[in-house]
Amino acid sequence: xxxxxxxxxxxGLTKRFGTLPVLQHVSVAIARGRVTAILGxxxxxxxxxxxxLLGLTRxxxxxxxxxxxxxxxxPSARAAIGYMPQIARFPENLTGAELVEMLVDLRGPGATxxxxxxxxxxxxxxxxxxxxxxSGGTRQKVNAVLAFLFTPTLLVLDEPTAGLDPVASGxxxxxxxxxxxxxxxxxxxxxxxxxxxxxxxxxxxxxxGRVRFAGPLRDLTARTxxxxxxxxxxxxxxxxxxAGSEAA
Amino acid sequence: xxxxxxxxxYELSDVVRSRWLVAYTLFFVIVTDGLLRFSGASANAELxxxxxxxxxxxxxxxVFGTMHVYNARExxxxxxxxxxxxxxxxxxxxxxxxxxLSLGFAAGVGIPFALHGFxxxxxxxxxxxxxxxxVVLTFSFTGVAFALALRLEDKAKGLAAAIAIWLVTTxxxxxxxxxxxxxxxxxxxxxxxxxxxxxNPVDLGRVLMLLQLDVSALMGYTGASLKSFFGTSGGMxxxxxxxxxxxxxxxLAALRRFxxxxx
Numbered sequence: 001x002x003x004x005x006x007x008x009x010x011x012g013l014t015k016r017f018g019t020l021p022v023l024q025h026v027s028v029a030i031a032r033g034r035v036t037a038i039l040g041x042x043x044x045x046x047x048x049x050x051x052x053l054l055g056l057t058r059x060x061x062x063x064x065x066x067x068x069x070x071x072x073x074x075p076s077a078r079a080a081i082g083y084m085p086q087i088a089r090f091p092e093n094l095t096g097a098e099l100v101e102m103l104v105d106l107r108g109p110g111a112t113x114x115x116x117x118x119x120x121x122x123x124x125x126x127x128x129x130x131x132x133x134x135s136g137g138t139r140q141k142v143n144a145v146l147a148f149l150f151t152p153t154l155l156v157l158d159e160p161t162a163g164l165d166p167v168a169s170g171x172x173x174x175x176x177x178x179x180x181x182x183x184x185x186x187x188x189x190x191x192x193x194x195x196x197x198x199x200x201x202x203x204x205x206x207x208x209g210r211v212r213f214a215g216p217l218r219d220l221t222a223r224t225x226x227x228x229x230x231x232x233x234x235x236x237x238x239x240x241x242x243a244g245s246e247a248a
Numbered sequence: 249x250x251x252x253x254x255x256x257x258y259e260l261s262d263v264v265r266s267r268w269l270v271a272y273t274l275f276f277v278i279v280t281d282g283l284l285r286f287s288g289a290s291a292n293a294e295l296x297x298x299x300x301x302x303x304x305x306x307x308x309x310x311v312f313g314t315m316h317v318y319n320a321r322e323x324x325x326x327x328x329x330x331x332x333x334x335x336x337x338x339x340x341x342x343x344x345x346x347x348x349l350s351l352g353f354a355a356g357v358g359i360p361f362a363l364h365g366f367x368x369x370x371x372x373x374x375x376x377x378x379x380x381x382x383v384v385l386t387f388s389f390t391g392v393a394f395a396l397a398l399r400l401e402d403k404a405k406g407l408a409a410a411i412a413i414w415l416v417t418t419x420x421x422x423x424x425x426x427x428x429x430x431x432x433x434x435x436x437x438x439x440x441x442x443x444x445x446x447x448n449p450v451d452l453g454r455v456l457m458l459l460q461l462d463v464s465a466l467m468g469y470t471g472a473s474l475k476s477f478f479g480t481s482g483g484m485x486x487x488x489x490x491x492x493x494x495x496x497x498x499x500l501a502a503l504r505r506f507x508x509x510x511x
Contacts, residue, residue: 017510051510051511054328054329055328055329056325056328056329056510056511057510057511058508058510075330075331075332075333075334076331077331078329078330078331079331081329083326083329085322085325085326085329087322088322089319089320089321089322089323090323090326091258091259091262091320091323092262092266092319093261093262093263093264093265093266094258094261094262098258098261102254102258103330105254105257105258106251106254106255106327106330106332107330107331130265146326
């Protein structure tokens with residue numbers, strides 16, 4: 001897939017855990033102002049790819065460029081990235097408001113803050129309670145608030161709607177669409193294919209640490225001649241397995 | 249430096265509100281107050297307290313610390329994804345745990361002593377030594393906790409290793425030293441024994457405190473040889489230096505691991 005002016009360019013990315021290759025020469029470009037879903041079965045390398053983008057995991061080789069600048073060890077480059085981890089676990093005795101204050105403090109003054117989700121999730125009262133007393137769903141809402149808070153140009157959302165009730169899930173999906181309309185780039189992972197079908201413009205499918213497909217969602221369904229994303233992905237996975245057994 | 253202070257501020261306000269820390273502080277208040285009431289002299293209370301300090305501080309610091317680091321794993325990842333350096337983040341997280349644990353201990357021991365009141369400057373100095381040893385052990389074993397939890401992915405393994413380290417340093421090590429002493433009783437053992445004590449911060453703390461309390465005579469010939477070594481200003485300096493090194497080495501090892509770790 002050729003992407004003109006990508007926000008993120010990944011070239012020849014490799015990562016091994018011990019002797020196990022997790023990412024094998026992954027090269028992909030993420031289009032600016034679109035929602036890209038990273039898909040793949042468990043162990044395909046999705047989480048590792050995301051963690052390398054965020055600087056949580058060190059890469060063995062390859063290049064990553066964010067907005068044309070190589071992403072290295074310099075933490076200041078992460079100011080442009082917002083991250084919503086899959087599991088929302090925070091210091092138990094702090095309140096949500098203190099958590100927000102902490103991140104604002106750490107990022108320093110000057111950032112434009114987007115507190116929109118606090119109102120839309122009706123979180124006001126819950127933010128004054130210790131985080132240990134909040135339900136899993138409410139903590140996930142706080143998690144979403146933190147990701148969008150600093151109006152980042154690139155948002156990485158790992159299973160964003162997991163644990164959210166339908167109303168909150170709808171609010172978050174609306175927010176994702178609105179941010180895309182504003183020109184933000186979003187990368188997300190999810191196990192719910194219907195949700196990705198609803199939100200994603202582009203798909204990156206990883207299988208065994210390699211990019212199996214990268215391109216617009218409609219190209220994927222057209223190419224596989226399947227009616228849904230789930231069936232299209234299943235077909236590509238079958239094809240890969242068949243190719244693998246033939247090669248063996 | 250600013251970032252370390254910022255991370256520390258929030259970490260500290262989280263740990264300070266933990267029920268565990270409150271229980272830890274109350275434990276020292278009750279034990280110290282009990283010892284002061286029932287032992288009559290504050291020197292006896294300090295000696296009794298020394299045994300509690302040498303066992304409880306390493307245990308709580310290493311076990312509570314290990315659990316704390318495992319429980320904060322997801323939050324640590326969220327912080328790592330922010331535009332802040334790893335070293336600063338580690339500094340904030342480590343100090344945010346070691347400082348409230350030290351304060352909990354110091355308040356738990358210091359408040360009963362202040363309430364009971366004592367004027368003897370020698371006892372004040374001994375109490376200061378005891379507090380110093382407690383703080384050093386807290387920093388050392390909190391560092392061990394960070395190093396273990398960052399090294400071992402499995403929480404159960406990490407906790408088992410934490411308890412094993414506590415058991416070795418506080419219980420088994422002394423037995424081993426005793427065994428070596430008995431086995432090589434015919435040889436001059438003073439210098440090897442002193443070297444062995446330097447290798448364990450818990451033993452080092454005990455020796456320093458016993459020398460302060462001037463009860464080394466109770467230990468017979470060993471006590472005399474220890475006093476002849478640690479009693480000199482050079483020997484004392486070496487012992488204090490070794491203890492401070494023990495406070496710094498585990499967190500530095502953990503920092504090294506934190507800087508390279510794949511989360």
